[in-house]
Amino acid sequence: MWRRVASVSHLFSHSKSTKFNQGGSTFKIWETFTSESEIPTPSKGSPFITFVLGGPGSGKGTQCAKIVEAFGFTHISAGDLLRREIASGSAYGSVILSTIREGKIVPSQVTVQLIQKEMESSDNYKFLIDGFPRSEENRKAFEQTIGTEPDVVLFFDCPEQEMVKRVLNRNQGRVDDNIDTIKKRLEIFDELNWPVINYYSQRGKLHKINAVGTVDEIFEKVRPIFAPLSK
Ligand SMILES: Nc1ncnc2c1ncn2[C@@H]1O[C@H](COP(=O)(O)OP(=O)(O)O)[C@@H](O)[C@H]1O
Numbered sequence: 122m123w124r125r126v127a128s129v130s131h132l133f134s135h136s137k138s139t140k141f142n143q144g145g146s147t148f149k150i151w152e153t154f155t156s157e158s159e160i161p162t163p164s165k166g167s168p169f170i171t172f173v174l175g176g177p178g179s180g181k182g183t184q185c186a187k188i189v190e191a192f193g194f195t196h197i198s199a200g201d202l203l204r205r206e207i208a209s210g211s212a213y214g215s216v217i218l219s220t221i222r223e224g225k226i227v228p229s230q231v232t233v234q235l236i237q238k239e240m241e242s243s244d245n246y247k248f249l250i251d252g253f254p255r256s257e258e259n260r261k262a263f264e265q266t267i268g269t270e271p272d273v274v275l276f277f278d279c280p281e282q283e284m285v286k287r288v289l290n291r292n293q294g295r296v297d298d299n300i301d302t303i304k305k306r307l308e309i310f311d312e313l314n315w316p317v318i319n320y321y322s323q324r325g326k327l328h329k330i331n332a333v334g335t336v337d338e339i340f341e342k343v344r345p346i347f348a349p350l351s352k
Pocket residue numbers: 175176177178179180181182183184287288290291292332333334335336339
């Protein structure tokens with residue numbers, strides 16, 4: 122199993138701040154530009170962790186598949202792990218299912234344990250953790266249990282209308298891909314996601330990517346972030 126050896130500092134040559142309103146409060150996020158940010162050098166023996174954030178239908182899973190192909194990451198989708206848990210008939214299955222149906226967030230303890238098991242059973246050291254953390258609670262639980270922070274955080278920024286259109290056309294038979302659940306998921310995303318984004322933005326780890334365009338166009342914005350890594 123891998124063990125974290127040392128953290129590497131992150132240098133960002135360029136950043137700007139943007140103000141936005143959320144629930145009546147004003148937040149300021151520091152944006153870093155993907156083309157001008159540097160990522161730490163990964164080494165075998167310590168995990169290189171990328172969190173992949175974005176609303177439902179923003180294209181996280183689709184871009185993860187491209188990153189895996191180009192850069193040899195192991196893709197761990199929190200949603201897929203939870204759906205697998207339901208399908209396996211586990212004791213947590215029914216509570217996970219009703220939580221997903223309501224568009225809410227499964228208790229972090231459950232999700233982090235599933236992610237930890239996947240990481241520990243992998244021979245790889247480069248991980249894409251997709252759809253996680255979806256809340257500050259998720260983020261803190263990961264840090265406490267795994268004992269480390271991500272090296273890179275991607276945020277696929279997509280307008281709501283586009284996300285709704287994509288989710289309704291996804292056609293994977295998911296219980297949460299219907300208009301009622303999508304509305305709830307977007308509300309929860311809006312409420313819980315921004316503090317996480319803000320946190321990583323302030324730590325200089327956030328790469329915000331405009332998720333509108335073709336899959337290939339978006340991947341061309343992702344590619345330079347990982348270019349220093351070999352497959
Ligand atoms: N850039 C894109 N333009 C149009 N449709 C897309 C794009 N990226 C992904 N999709 C489609 O949108 C749906 C949601 O994509 P997915 O990768 O599952 O998003 P997420 O994991 O963020 O929910 C899928 O049907 C996918 O094929």
